[in-house]
Amino acid sequence: MTSPRLPLLLLGLLAGAASAASAAPSHDLYICAAVNKGYVIGSKIVTVNGLFRRGATGEWQHLGYNDTSVRAVDFDPRNHAVIYTAANNGCWRSLDGGQHWRITTSWDMTEPLDVTIDPHAPDTVYLALPDGIAVSPDRGQTWPRRESGLPERGKYTQVVEVDRTQGGRVLAGCESGIYLTTNGAESWTRVLPTDTTVDDIKQSPHDPRLWLAVTQSNGAWISRDGGLSWKQLAGVPSAHALYNVAFDPLHPSRLAIGSWTLGVLTSEDGGATWTARNAGIPDPHKVWRIAVDPDSGSLYASVVGEALYSSEDFGRTWKRGGLEASTVNAFLFLPVSTP
Amino acid sequence: MKKTFLSLCLAIVSGAVLQAQPSFTAPPPSKAVVPGADTRRAAYDQRIDEALAWRSGQVNLAKPASLDPTAIAAKLVRHEDVAACSARVIELMKEGGSGPFWMFPSVCLAYTGRDSLSAEAKAAIREAWRTNMQLRGDTENHWAMYYTSLYLMSELYPNDPAESWYTGKSSAESLAESREYLIHWMDLMTTVGQGEFNPTGYITEYAIPMLYLATWARDPAMRMRGRMTLDWLFADLAANTLNGVLRGPHARTTENPVMERWNDQASFYSWLLFGNTPPPANYAGFGLYFAVAARNYELPEVIYRIAVDRGPDYVQRDLKRSRRRWRYSDVLMAPIYKTSYMRRDYAVGSFQGGRADPIQTHVWDVSWTVADPRGAHSTLFSVHPYSSPEDMQTSFTAYPEPMIPNLASEGKPSYDAPDKILGASPYEQVFQDLDTIVALYDIPPGMRYPHVNAFLSRDLVDRTEDPSGWIFARGGNAYLAYRPLAGYTLAPFQGYKQQPSKAGYKWERIATGDTLLQSPHLKNGSIVQAASVSEFPSFAAFKAAILALPLEFQLEPVPTVKMKTLRGKDVVVTYGQTPVVDGHPVDYTKWKLFEGPYLNAEKGSRCLTITHGHLKRVLDFNHLSITDSVTP
Numbered sequence: 001m002t003s004p005r006l007p008l009l010l011l012g013l014l015a016g017a018a019s020a021a022s023a024a025p026s027h028d029l030y031i032c033a034a035v036n037k038g039y040v041i042g043s044k045i046v047t048v049n050g051l052f053r054r055g056a057t058g059e060w061q062h063l064g065y066n067d068t069s070v071r072a073v074d075f076d077p078r079n080h081a082v083i084y085t086a087a088n089n090g091c092w093r094s095l096d097g098g099q100h101w102r103i104t105t106s107w108d109m110t111e112p113l114d115v116t117i118d119p120h121a122p123d124t125v126y127l128a129l130p131d132g133i134a135v136s137p138d139r140g141q142t143w144p145r146r147e148s149g150l151p152e153r154g155k156y157t158q159v160v161e162v163d164r165t166q167g168g169r170v171l172a173g174c175e176s177g178i179y180l181t182t183n184g185a186e187s188w189t190r191v192l193p194t195d196t197t198v199d200d201i202k203q204s205p206h207d208p209r210l211w212l213a214v215t216q217s218n219g220a221w222i223s224r225d226g227g228l229s230w231k232q233l234a235g236v237p238s239a240h241a242l243y244n245v246a247f248d249p250l251h252p253s254r255l256a257i258g259s260w261t262l263g264v265l266t267s268e269d270g271g272a273t274w275t276a277r278n279a280g281i282p283d284p285h286k287v288w289r290i291a292v293d294p295d296s297g298s299l300y301a302s303v304v305g306e307a308l309y310s311s312e313d314f315g316r317t318w319k320r321g322g323l324e325a326s327t328v329n330a331f332l333f334l335p336v337s338t339p
Numbered sequence: 340m341k342k343t344f345l346s347l348c349l350a351i352v353s354g355a356v357l358q359a360q361p362s363f364t365a366p367p368p369s370k371a372v373v374p375g376a377d378t379r380r381a382a383y384d385q386r387i388d389e390a391l392a393w394r395s396g397q398v399n400l401a402k403p404a405s406l407d408p409t410a411i412a413a414k415l416v417r418h419e420d421v422a423a424c425s426a427r428v429i430e431l432m433k434e435g436g437s438g439p440f441w442m443f444p445s446v447c448l449a450y451t452g453r454d455s456l457s458a459e460a461k462a463a464i465r466e467a468w469r470t471n472m473q474l475r476g477d478t479e480n481h482w483a484m485y486y487t488s489l490y491l492m493s494e495l496y497p498n499d500p501a502e503s504w505y506t507g508k509s510s511a512e513s514l515a516e517s518r519e520y521l522i523h524w525m526d527l528m529t530t531v532g533q534g535e536f537n538p539t540g541y542i543t544e545y546a547i548p549m550l551y552l553a554t555w556a557r558d559p560a561m562r563m564r565g566r567m568t569l570d571w572l573f574a575d576l577a578a579n580t581l582n583g584v585l586r587g588p589h590a591r592t593t594e595n596p597v598m599e600r601w602n603d604q605a606s607f608y609s610w611l612l613f614g615n616t617p618p619p620a621n622y623a624g625f626g627l628y629f630a631v632a633a634r635n636y637e638l639p640e641v642i643y644r645i646a647v648d649r650g651p652d653y654v655q656r657d658l659k660r661s662r663r664r665w666r667y668s669d670v671l672m673a674p675i676y677k678t679s680y681m682r683r684d685y686a687v688g689s690f691q692g693g694r695a696d697p698i699q700t701h702v703w704d705v706s707w708t709v710a711d712p713r714g715a716h717s718t719l720f721s722v723h724p725y726s727s728p729e730d731m732q733t734s735f736t737a738y739p740e741p742m743i744p745n746l747a748s749e750g751k752p753s754y755d756a757p758d759k760i761l762g763a764s765p766y767e768q769v770f771q772d773l774d775t776i777v778a779l780y781d782i783p784p785g786m787r788y789p790h791v792n793a794f795l796s797r798d799l800v801d802r803t804e805d806p807s808g809w810i811f812a813r814g815g816n817a818y819l820a821y822r823p824l825a826g827y828t829l830a831p832f833q834g835y836k837q838q839p840s841k842a843g844y845k846w847e848r849i850a851t852g853d854t855l856l857q858s859p860h861l862k863n864g865s866i867v868q869a870a871s872v873s874e875f876p877s878f879a880a881f882k883a884a885i886l887a888l889p890l891e892f893q894l895e896p897v898p899t900v901k902m903k904t905l906r907g908k909d910v911v912v913t914y915g916q917t918p919v920v921d922g923h924p925v926d927y928t929k930w931k932l933f934e935g936p937y938l939n940a941e942k943g944s945r946c947l948t949i950t951h952g953h954l955k956r957v958l959d960f961n962h963l964s965i966t967d968s969v970t971p
Binding site for chain 2: 003021044045065066067068069088089092100101102103106107110111113117130131154156175197216240241243253260261286304
């Protein structure tokens with residue numbers, strides 16, 4: 001299909017975002033966002049939703065369909081025109097930079113929660129599903145399930161994260177724990193059992209052996225050996241769900257966690273201590289996603305149905321920064337491709 | 340029922356002209372059996388005409404908004420104002436849509452207007468299917484509508500390339516995917532049971548797509564599947580109605596029909612197909628999408644007779660299944676054991692096993708017949724008001740916190756209300772034998788709502804609280820005895836009234852005149868026994884009979900009831916244990932897909948036998964065959 005009605009739609013400005021003023025950022029920021037309060041299947045969509053790219057002056061440009069359900073996005077590192085998204089209908093793929101899209105999955109895979117390309121084998125795409133994990137070896141042409149080692153029940157998968165240092169090495173956050181594969185999902189081994197869903201896993205941009213994970217009811221965890229073993233971060237409460245985690249690409253000791261109830265938690269000592277930093281963020285906080293801009297160091301927080309907030313001092317103060325009524329499901333900072 | 344801009348238009352247009360709906364405002368229709376096939380068919384066609392004429396008559400061509408898709412479809416099948424319809428279709432298609440509730444109306448227009456809409460209008464529909472992404476949704480009814488619509492559009496434009504569809508898949512690819520899913524879904528239904536079973540509202544979201552398949556599918560096999568599935572759904576509807584009013588339990592219903600049993604989509608189908616109850620206002624709105632193609636369906640006499648020509652009281656036991664459980668569950672779909680006991684004056688229904696749906700389930704009730712069901716709250720039941728974000732996560736791919744705050748605006752206002760009467764709890768276990776219900780509750784400490792609610796209708800007559808602990812009342816021609824097993828308070832019940840809203844749903848709490856019984860005890864239970872007025876010389880005699888029956892119960896360590904029922908059964912029901920009847924544990928493993936005087940099917944069989952008197956129809960999905968026979 002073509003998306004003729006919403007080609008690179010100007011949606012709004014990310015006011016005050018330092019990155020917008022940057023002369024030559026080395027990353028393009030893409031987000032997956034729903035900008036629609038109260039949407040329910042069947043109701044009229046009156047706003048623009050889905051995949052957006054931040055333009056040079058901070059404006060948000062829409063790509064593809066108006067889809068309230070886009071959860072995640074990834075790009076082929078060889079060719080950024082090849083895009084995959086995870087959304088209600090399955091895994092969508094564009095081969096031409098978002099002009100045309102195809103649902104690559106069929107009826108038997110629905111509501112994927114994450115999609116990730118193996119940078120070492122970019123034809124290989126991992127898909128986190130509510131009932132397991134599928135891996136496409138051929139850019140989404142086929143989607144065999146790869147669930148050996150996952151439990152028959154307990155394989156609800158929220159997140160898949162590929163180890164950037166080793167092809168076929170992937171960590172998956174499931175309802176029953178963190179699972180590791182080192183052979184391209186031919187088999188999985190549980191490396192951390194949990195009571196409830198692992199909501200996010202991230203690899204440090206500074207040290208590839210350092211990983212962080214957050215969970216729904218078991219707090220936050222750190223691994224210093226590439227995900228083989230995990231230790232709970234004592235300073236992070238486990239009474240409330242933690243939705244996602246971010247490393248600051250510019251400061252190795254800075255970490256951040258987003259949580260509906262707790263808001264934004266930050267650490268500036270590598271996770272030893274944590275501070276809630278919500279000055280300027282609405283109360284209740286309803287923080288859905290956080291991310292750190294690798295170019296400007298801005299900390300972003302998406303507050304559900306409210307706006308995108310930004311902080312230039314790592315959470316000490318926040319400013320409401322555009323994307324009114326939005327909920328950002330994913331941030332992706334894509335290295336600017338060289339021609 | 341989800342809200343669409345299309346249905347909103349319909350509601351706005353039609354809301355003020357109820358007087359023009361003859362069957363809605365007329366006295367209840369005759370319950371007499373219409374024996375002649377031709378007469379029945381003529382009456383059926385007349386009802387179709389009534390609905391379509393009403394809808395068409397609401398249109399003011401000077402006000403284009405009044406020409407919504409149902410109106411256009413009604414006019415197209417009546418060969419009226421075709422040019423205006425074409426022009427309006429072009430306008431409507433500019434708005435696109437966002438999922439199955441847009442898809443099936445657009446399919447309806449594409450097919451009803453196949454031979455009459457202008458080329459430009461047909462092109463506008465086709466173009467909308469290229470430019471507008473359609474969400475597949477997350478429920479079985481969404482998928483039934485989605486894949487039926489995709490199937491039919493792919494057949495209508497069979498050779499179109501991938502880039503001409505929003506899916507990015509060719510007609511052939513979408514056709515294959517749709518067929519595969521629809522057959523998969525029908526396989527589930529015909530082997531382990533329906534998911535959204537016995538729905539008061541969602542029946543329309545299955546009936547419409549199945550009718551469209553039966554009417555418009557080019558592939559004879561899929562057309563046959565649509566026809567057979569319609570028969571299956573309507574046979575189930577017929578067997579679960581009394582005088583056209585659907586009885587509980589329900590996998591899914593909503594706040595108002597759970598009280599006013601008649602007032603939902605199912606009654607439109609009873610009216611249209613069986614002619615034995617009034618239709619809801621506006622012919623249930625969505626029902627009009629069925630009406631425009633309804634001439635292509637012929638209700639089998641055997642199903643008609645099940646609905647209107649009842650013999651002795653009967654028990655129907657069915658196997659169903661829960662909604663898909665993504666996580667925090669040992670099973671993907673839990674089996675559900677449904678029982679319906681149908682008598683002339685009342686029905687008792689319940690299910691045991693898994694919770695069918697996290698939000699909208701109605702597990703059990705006693706409901707009685709009334710001369711006119713409109714406005715009647717003819718039901719009695721209890722429920723633990725369970726509310727849990729973690730439980731919601733079982734069925735939804737969502738985080739725990741946002742779900743509950745969003746439910747009211749998404750059309751489920753009572754989920755987190757302490758006085759709710761809709762929904763199921765994992766801490767409720769229900770046993771039924773004929774017209775005896777024992778519902779036991781063992782609510783863990785710390786639950787959000789540590790109490791049990793019971794709904795005492797405003798329509799109960801002579802309600803009395805007996806010193807024995809029984810509450811006696813009469814509902815219609817049914818005597819009712821309700822025994823709360825722990826202390827309680829009574830208060831006026833507050834219902835929900837939908838308010839106009841431009842974004843999401845808004846609700847107002849209103850007094851309904853009913854009474855809410857609240858029992859603030861974690862170990863708890865309800866016993867209900869019912870009987871026809873005609874069985875006893877007086878209300879006092881009924882009370883005396885109930886009080887004379889042996890009854891022992893205790894709540895610690897777990898609720899347990901040992902009793903003799905009004906029908907002479909010795910019953911022992913203990914929370915967490917298999918119920919025992921006359922010394923024999925109930926064996927749910929032997930439950931069949933359908934078992935009763937009218938509907939019978941073995942688990943896994945893909946084959947339903949529908950019988951009434953000498954009439955028999957066999958729906959065999961293994962061979963895609965319908966076999967009718969008349970036994971001597």
